[in-house]
Amino acid sequence: MNATTRFPCHDDASAPREAGPAFEASTAKFGMVPNLIRTMCTSPQLAEGYLALSTLFEQTSLSVAERHVVLLTVSAGHECHYCMAAHSITADMNQVPGEITEALREGRTLADRRLEALRQFTRAMVEQRGWVAPDRVNDFLNAGFTPQQALEVVLGIGLKTLSNYTNHLADTPLDEAFAGRAWQGPGQGR
Numbered sequence: 001m002n003a004t005t006r007f008p009c010h011d012d013a014s015a016p017r018e019a020g021p022a023f024e025a026s027t028a029k030f031g032m033v034p035n036l037i038r039t040m041c042t043s044p045q046l047a048e049g050y051l052a053l054s055t056l057f058e059q060t061s062l063s064v065a066e067r068h069v070v071l072l073t074v075s076a077g078h079e080c081h082y083c084m085a086a087h088s089i090t091a092d093m094n095q096v097p098g099e100i101t102e103a104l105r106e107g108r109t110l111a112d113r114r115l116e117a118l119r120q121f122t123r124a125m126v127e128q129r130g131w132v133a134p135d136r137v138n139d140f141l142n143a144g145f146t147p148q149q150a151l152e153v154v155l156g157i158g159l160k161t162l163s164n165y166t167n168h169l170a171d172t173p174l175d176e177a178f179a180g181r182a183w184q185g186p187g188q189g190r
Contacts, residue, residue, distance in 0.1 A: 007170030009038035022047035039170045053159045060152040064094045069118050070156035072104040077126040080164035082172050084183035117143030122153055
């Protein structure tokens with residue numbers, strides 16, 4: 001039995017009855033039910049939790065571009081090919097400048113000092129599992145971010161950890177809608 005057999009991409013017929021609200025919320029939010037949500041619906045609570053956290057993350061004080069820096073940095077750190085493609089598309093849709101998205105996809109330094117401080121802080125949070133050195137926290141705060149925003153980064157990391165780990169476990173197939181931004185990171189071939 002392989003991952004796609006154990007963790008299917010549900011449709012309306014195969015999804016557990018309790019997954020209905022997640023399907024509806026996803027369609028309202030994205031105009032479709034992405035394979036990530038279809039896969040998560042094996043556990044309707046996971047799908048609902050992910051969608052709820054996504055909504056909360058959108059309500060933080062971080063700008064759209066800053067939120068995408070967090071989402072793409074975490075997904076790159078976790079080597080999540082699905083989320084890198086999906087968030088590259090949503091960054092494009094949200095008019096995040098292409099040079100920012102491409103630098104994040106390639107693991108390059110961002111030209112904008114503030115966004116680079118956010119990228120470095122987020123990366124350190126992921127790599128150090130929250131045990132970030134005081135100088136890295138100071139760099140983040142000195143770039144104009146607040147303690148509230150440091151904790152909002154934690155929310156973004158939690159959100160992406162749910163999806164990244166689901167995609168790793170289930171080998172979620174990339175939606176056709178995201179195929180144009182497919183990503184190959186250093187862990188390709190795992």
